[in-house]
Amino acid sequence: MRRALIAGSLILSAAMAASSPAAAPSIVGKEAPDFVLRGLDGRNLRLSEFRGQVVLVNFWSRSDGDSRQLMPALDRINITYQRAGLVVLGVSVDDDLRRSKEFAAAMGVSYPILFDTGTKIGKDYLLQKMPMTILVDRSGVVRYSAVGFKRGGESVYLDQIRELLRE
């Protein structure tokens, strides 16, 4: 009887461990790793120079459908909240720089688009799936991180942005 109980509890705990995913590493709560990248307009922008403002950083890829859907939504957010102190930065992680620049120019968004062809920033921000959007507060700490996007899903960002702008 006792052996059956022990075996049963072992099987149960193994099943629970298998069903619950391991906690994914996250940079929320940590200082946003600094980076400097060249933008579509030729200017170099450094993340830490926006300390004191709320920054939304969107990592995207030209080949990802969700990334393409999110960009117009972020454009609207930028136009609405820019005067309130929000900075929106788009970071392309495509290897093909030329095509990425062509795509970004065609999208014609109002916020800066930066281009990263290295791997360090991706590792620093634990990039796994596109698009990935993070919100950095005025003291440079990552307060929110989201992966993926569905049409109409920008309302989640709006709540977070308003909360950070009020701080």
Next chain:
Amino acid sequence: MNFKHRMVSLMVCGALLSPAWMAMGETPPAPATADAPAADAPAPPASGAPPAELKTLDQEVQGLKKDVVDLNKDLFVLQEQLLFPANTQVALYISMDVGTFFALDSVTVKIDNKEVKNYLYTAREADALLKGGVQQIYLGNLKVGKHELVAFFSGKGPVERDYKRGATINFDKGVGAKYLELKITDRVPKHQPEFMIKDWE
């Protein structure tokens, strides 16, 4: 992270935690006796000034903060000495004395044909250099002996054209620390910028 980095990190953590450990080692307050007044906070004086105990506590906290800042400073210097000892240390500084002929965009540094630094400058950083700032662009270790340093400067030259120039220096790394300066100046007679690498003075 190599062994040196780990040791230094452990020392930094230990030093930062030591004030807390010291506080925990203090003797606990004596238990209240029957004659002792009730353990309520003392009423503030009628004038509204903070009680004497709070003032003393505030001064102690400020003193502790200052000690932590001083300790951090000492640890930073120690960390640099450990990670970049004088007998192998090489430091590279960049300064600009231009305004007319060159707008700096990026600098790439190679030592012995190996890229050690690639730095992109924002408008604010370039402006700071123009105003007289000097930047430590690279700090590393080199063996004693002959070495070659090549620096490539990219930016906008005269008439807003893309501009890329290089400068080279062959130097002898001796026993002591080596400091080099990348200097960008205006060469007015030729209406061109000038790039040079020289020993830091």
